[in-house]
Amino acid sequence: MQLQETKTLISAGEIQAKVAELAGRVDKDYYGKNPLLLCVLKGAVIFLADFMRCLTIPVEIDFMAVSSYGASTKSSGVVRILKDLESSIEGRHVLIVEDIIDTGLTLKYLVENLRSRGPATVKIVTLLDKPDRREVDIEADYCGFKIPNEFVVGYGLDYNEGYRQLPQVSVLKGSQK
Numbered sequence: 001m002q003l004q005e006t007k008t009l010i011s012a013g014e015i016q017a018k019v020a021e022l023a024g025r026v027d028k029d030y031y032g033k034n035p036l037l038l039c040v041l042k043g044a045v046i047f048l049a050d051f052m053r054c055l056t057i058p059v060e061i062d063f064m065a066v067s068s069y070g071a072s073t074k075s076s077g078v079v080r081i082l083k084d085l086e087s088s089i090e091g092r093h094v095l096i097v098e099d100i101i102d103t104g105l106t107l108k109y110l111v112e113n114l115r116s117r118g119p120a121t122v123k124i125v126t127l128l129d130k131p132d133r134r135e136v137d138i139e140a141d142y143c144g145f146k147i148p149n150e151f152v153v154g155y156g157l158d159y160n161e162g163y164r165q166l167p168q169v170s171v172l173k174g175s176q177k
Helices: 012-027 045-054 105-115
Strands: 008-009 036-041 060-067 080-083 092-102 119-131 143-144 167-172
Touching: 012 045, 012 143, 036 045, 045 092, 060 105, 060 119, 092 105, 119 167
Parallel strands: 036 060, 036 092, 092 119, 119 143
Antiparallel strands: 008 167, 060 080
């Protein structure tokens, strides 16, 4: 695949500083609770890796894969679970680790699905929030950056599986929102 030109929106250094800040807040809020970090694949895996290395509290991790995009730059609104949790979350403190909140449709579905499984709490940490695109009422408990309504790639976020390896968050030039 030929990569299109991108423009840096958030530098690698800015991301690392924000990840450390978010981890510090979570360390304080979850002290003594041993939360389960639930990584939403594939986009959040780089954020999860950096985030959990900054934490000082004990945590466990699990993964879910959900999709509402396919190969498009626009959410279809139809959420599919592609990979479910490997263990029960009943009575656990669950912290969903997400790369970006866009329309909120996928995350709202995921939160409702998880709450039906009896966890102690379900909260959300996201690196990026795009509030101008929100279609449902959902907010992150821990948010790194609020960004404009542009299609972004890098730091785990992709376009048609490309660009995930970029160390920064960039706007894909010529893409539709």
